[in-house]
Amino acid sequence: MISTRTIRNLKNELSRSFLAKLGLILVGGAIFVAVLAPLLAPHDPTQQMLQVRNQPPVFLGGTWEYPLGTDALGRDMLSRVIYGARTSLLVGVVASGFGALVGIGIGIISGYYRGWIDDVAMRSVDVSLAIPGLVLALTIFSIIGPIAINIPDPIVALGFAQEMPDSFTFPGTVAFVIGVIAVRQFARLARGEALSVREEEYVKSSEAAGASNIRVMFIHVLPNTMTPLLVFWTLRLAHAILTESTLSFLGFSGTTLSWGYDISAGRDYLGTAWWIASVPGVAILFAVIGVNLLGDWLRDALDPGLQEGYE
Amino acid sequence: MTHNDASTTSVQRSAGTDNEPDFGPNTLLKVRNLSTRFFTDEGQVNAVESLDFEVKEGEVFGIVGESGSGKSVTGLSILDLIESPGRITDGEIWFRNRSLADEFNEQQSQAVRDEFVNLLELPESVHRSLRGNSFSMIFQDPMSSFDPTSTVGEQIAEAVEVQQRTSSNPRSARSRTQGYGFKSMVLGSILPSKSFVTEPSMERAIELLELVGIPDPKKRAQEYPHQFSGGMLQRAMIAQALAGEPDLLIADEPTTALDVTIQAQILSLLSDIQEERGMSVILITHNLGVVARVADRLGVMYAGEIAERGTLKEIFENHTHPYTAGLLGSIPEIDEAERLRPIPGNVPSLLDHEMGDRCYFADRCPKAMEECMEKPPEYEINDDHRVRCYLANREFDEDRSIRDHFDGEGGEPS
Amino acid sequence: MSLLKFTIKRTIHGIVVAWAALTIIFALRFISPVDIASALIPPDVPPTARESLIEDLGLDQPWYVQYLRYIGGVVQGDLGYSYVSRISVNQLAINRLPATLELAVAATLVSVVLSIPLGVISATNRHQVPDYLASFFALLGISTPNFWLGIMLVLLVSVMLGWFPTSGREFGFYEAMRLLILDGNRYGIIQWLYHITLPAITLGTYYVALLTRLTRSEMLDQLSEEYVRVLRAKGLPETLVTFKHVLRNSLIPVVTVLGLQFGSFINGAVVVEVVFRWPGMGEFLIRAIRTVDWPVIQGTLIIIAITWVTINFGVDILYTIIDPRVTLEGESE
């Protein structure tokens, strides 16, 4: 599925494009921070220290003890930003991955079999598209209610980091609803791709040679729809990260360790401690820019049809 | 290697600018030493290289060659329509235009000789202001040559309008956009707009449509390009090109995209109009059968150069260049559906670093000889016939054949 | 297909979409683990009062009765009563809708007025400084969370500079205009502008980014079309080539995207209304979701679904105007 040519194209584009490198650095950095959060965070991000409330960051006259200052409950902003990366990335990857898996499955089956399966699936997608993604997510959220899953933190459990939260809260409902709204777009896109691939000669000839439908779908249709879907997945990943922060900003979450939550908490202190709302936003911005640049890189390297050429 | 025969003389034409151009009494256009290159990621493409040719008043000059030989780029260069990453890097394009010659005689005398101006030395805006009224161009695919969202009549009327504005005020770029202000810009980009085009221009557009044989022109003028057939749209494009009554019409493969039966109609329309108006035409095609019908003189193009040139009769009956022979061997009858039978071998790469300094045709030439590893000069066979091939003054000699070197894959000599 | 037939077809389509969306929501509500009664009624309410409240709200009825009652009401144009405030949802919607519409129109204006010139400048100065700048801002625009942008604008422009208010909406456009026209009093309209500026910019920004990118890439596509060369060959000045032909053709997909992006527009409006405490449908919806006020949620969803269908209808009609190749014919399946 990943040919040497693909890898060569990726490398060429990476060495040529500054923005692709920047994207890789930003995303790589975010993953690094998210994975090693307990080792990198200077404080327990949930520990409240009322005597150091609303401390300014070091560049505004604060101390190195709290490099990015503290929030209204005296929690260290840097540690919260570091842990927030976990929530953002994990929800982003799980939600867009879920959306991709289910959506691509539905789309390929629809596009490949057509007939009533296709009708039912696509009509449902059409109907659901009349409800905007965020609104649908909120509605489903209110139906399910918040579900938070506690995952033990292996780094803390193995004793590599002390005085850090020993488990990490994964906001399950948030990931699920973001995944659900992504299913619709993936299903549409995958169906379109499957429809065009199934008309190709090699698919027809392997059908003629008696290959089973499932086999044809997985051996021929799926790999050939991969490139546009992969590019689209990066877009959805960026979107999922933004939606996660939006949902937790609006107060629909299962965790308080989230960039969006901190921004919402910092809103009330714009006049006195503006960094509380500002700092997490910069983190979101960097993460999303990184993912978008990564998507541009994949698109330019893998889908030459989308590049500007001559003649 | 210098064989020289008494009957032919080698003409060295690719000389520099110190070499003065000489114009015949009825020359309209004289292209000298023209080079147009594209600077692409793969490298420099020499699409047109040191090209020389001349078009006389009232004649049809055919440019023939396989696809990729630089014919379109030649035409586009004359109209200054080459876009990035391409650029005209060298050469002169002399065009007969007395009023421009008078106007620029003082300020830019190096760009003026007698009644001729060198378009490449005039300011770009002046060169461009000649589009439509001095020379105009029609293209291969009429279906993609019209804006799909404006009516055919309006697009032709636009051409009329812009030419009228230019002729009443030739040098002012401003007059050409007058009446097309901010409001039109905003509205025109959303709604179908009639701004800019006036009633008389529209009437003239309908006349032009009638002239090129479109039935019920008044009604057809209100229709959109997609409502036309290919042949009708090609007629409309000719009408549009005639709007400014140009002295020179460049027709780039005007029949290639059309059905065979329509091809003949369009060709006879073109030659009728040409005769009626006494205008000059450069007819670009890859099909010798097409030029055979209408051209007076021909240039056979290969790899950005003219390989052989002469009157129609000379080229058809007395050709010397093996490439010309190859093209002639592959003419389909114009009314046959059959496509051009290609000459064996690959169309040459025009990438500068792959071109080498030999006869560009050598790797495909059945008669390539040792001397062909050096670039042949242009030989004059007679007043009406010149060729860039050693066979102009010698017979093919089996002993010196280097055909074997080129057999196999690469095309590079081993 | 005649316009009338097309309209009828689309209306039916719209009704089906709204009904299907509503039914799905209704069904989910009944399989939801969240108990509406206990979410609505505080635990300290005595059991008898509790019973009568549940009865009042109709929550004691089996699901199909609730469903049919509700559908019956909707057919007659009655969206029911809020569980929380007991006010009719129709009334609430009428109070709230103008604020959202004003915001939507203002934001669309902001985004169109900024993005199309930016896209044109980018495309016609390809690979030059203005193009890179525009691309950079477009990237920033699509990567910035809307709510955070709003808060940052409040921080910079309202809190630090004090130019605009941080939140609220003193005057509706209608009242403001009435004041202006009947009394010649400009206070209302100034207040209106004063309050809507920041929300409109915030909501518009995402679309500025999106539309700038789209306009740029469509313009580049169009500029490489054969007809552009022909326009130049006939001597048409570059201004006309760009605006009369290339831009017009480029805007066709832009219109589609504006229509298709209506969903994200509503998403954006919800967030922006919350950030600026703008009393529109979005803020209203969030409040209803927090309080599990189902009639309000359902009513809002119906209104959104109908608006969505209407906008798509409008886009299709607009299409036949700007692109002569498209006819309503193509709509028939």
Ligand SMILES: Nc1ncnc2c1ncn2[C@@H]1O[C@H](COP(=O)(O)OP(=O)(O)O)[C@@H](O)[C@H]1O
């Ligand atoms: N926009 C362009 N960019 C790069 N190369 C080009 C471009 N246009 C033409 N060329 C090159 O110039 C050569 C001549 O092209 P053209 O004049 O179109 O050939 P013809 O009209 O004879 O078929 C081709 O080999 C092509 O590769």
Ligand code: SF4
């Ligand atoms: S110069 Fe030599 S290689 Fe070239 S065309 Fe003539 S004979 Fe062939």
Ligand SMILES: [Mg+2]
């Ligand atoms: Mg050509």
